[in-house]
Amino acid sequence: MTDLTLLGDIGGTNSRFALVVQGRTDYRDERHYENERFPTFQDAIEAYFADVGERPNAGVVAIAGPVAGELVGPTNRQSWLFNPPKLAAALGLARFDVINDFEAVAQALPHLRDGDTTTIGDVAGAAAGGNMAVLGPGTGLGVGALVRDGSRWVAVPSEGGHAEIGAPAGDWAKAHALIRTKVGRVSGEHVLSGSGLQRIYAALGTLAGRPAEHSAAEIGTAAVAGGDAVAVEATHLFFDYLARFSGDVGLMFAAKGGVFLYGGVVQKLSPLMDKAAFRAAFEAKSPLEKFLRQIPTRLITHPTPGLIGCAAVASHW
Template sequence: MRHAAENQRLPFPILLGDIGGTNARFSILLHEGAEPISFPNVATADFPTIDEAIRVDVLEKTPVKPKSTILAVAGPIEGDEIDLTNCDWVVRPQSLIADLGFTDVLVLNDFEAQALAAACLTEDYRQEIGKPAEPMIASRVVLGPGTGLGVAGLVHARETWFPVPGEGGHVDVGPRSKRDFEIFPYLEPIEGRISAEQLLCGRGLVNIYRAICAADGVEATLALPSDVTAGWQSGRDLQAAETISLFATYLGRLAGDLALIFMAKGGVFLAGGISQRIIPALKAPEFRQAFEDKAPHSDLLRQIPTFVVTHPLAALAGLGSYARTPSAYGISTHGRHWTR
């Protein structure tokens, strides 16, 4: 078993996998023109290893024997053992080849897959935030508030999409408004700083809510992200409602910053379950106002569209697009592609 050469097309059928901290999602692509064969979500806690999950919940439930697999994982891809950030699974490509019969294993970053999706998803799978606009064929940005905060760029050059994975969710954020300065002292810093992920993810919702309650001198009674969103939806919890409003504001600020960094005239795409659940709040004025409030470049930001990705399996759709037409994407597979 060895690392494969760059840009080698993987043999069909291909198993596609989106491996998150809580759930893993799989589908099989029989050939270039086929629609993917989907499987029910797998709870990562139900299996000790990814190998066992693939064997039991995919391979034993279909007569199709995939020859290769492309996995999108949340974690750094270094060496032959890949630890997932929010899950006990370890991806060992050589074991997948030896034990499950794959000839090829390609491992990508999870938000690299989301960036691939931003290149290929049609209007049926995105919701405009702000004025309706068709995204230009130009560089884009993907943000995904979920268990953590994923960020990726998507650069377009020489008629090719180049996904740029990174750790943009861990950039510094700070207070701007009068209300921010009232709330931020109650946010708990990590090693002296507040990062975007401390605000813009599931636990970030709770962090903002608790800081608002502390600033208002009221008891924080909501403990889970779902409690906060439920309190906002019911309209009966003022602190929960403000939490969602500030979440939209902070997300807009960061999205605008990243749009400037990447000159993302092709748009900013908000992925992840939280974005889908709070679409009404994102359609309220706060998100776009914060996104565009970037003097001296506010006019530029007004021209950049923003979308919520509504595809239920966006990462798998991105992987599928790459599997069908790898030449359309500038992905370095060095050190990430193993072959028999």
């Protein structure tokens, strides 16, 4: 019988699969797929098995959505909802665990190497054994944490990305008010996601008398190139939202081990991040500024930490 475990990191737009020998975290045969190519989640997994020519006997997959109820799946892809026991039986898997995607990234945090992250700001170092939190804008906004329970780490899944976010200061408050007229209660995900960047850009463009709509990818490309002043300002407001929300997450989880940022949106826009401004907004949480000054902030640059986290889960079976 094979001793391989299927690993899966399932987002709203793309899925990543790999195989790992049970008990280890160094996975192999990584493949990426566009979700829209497959009618169901099972179809995507079967395509992966066919591509690598192997069938594991167990699996751990992380999904971008809540893991509760009879049916689970990515929040933004309803056609991929599945029943875990039935899918395991259909795939011939003896064990099949399904976890939240940011629970998986949280599980990966102790396994990341120095070259897998970059530091934001000048905080010297994390508290040894301190709680860690991670959040990441992408198709949605994921939030998770890893907390210490005696001698072991416990991952805490979360739907914190749907928590409400406050208005920025100054003229940017007008953009926030415009966004609120469109969505009602403004959650973190409404502004800290690909569609969130589009909302910010549209609001700032309206205020500037140049209303326009572009995709998040187009806005990001224009901002990095520097040729679109509204795109550049949208990026600055995006990072202000992200810094303030990250500070809130740091407080929620008492994350003295660090707050980590992850996701394609942040990675693409990171050259435009003003690290000093980010830290100032992150720490501006009176009366707990001193507490937040001790929390490091880091950007995860490893491309697939969710797969590392899934492998970490399987290694503890």
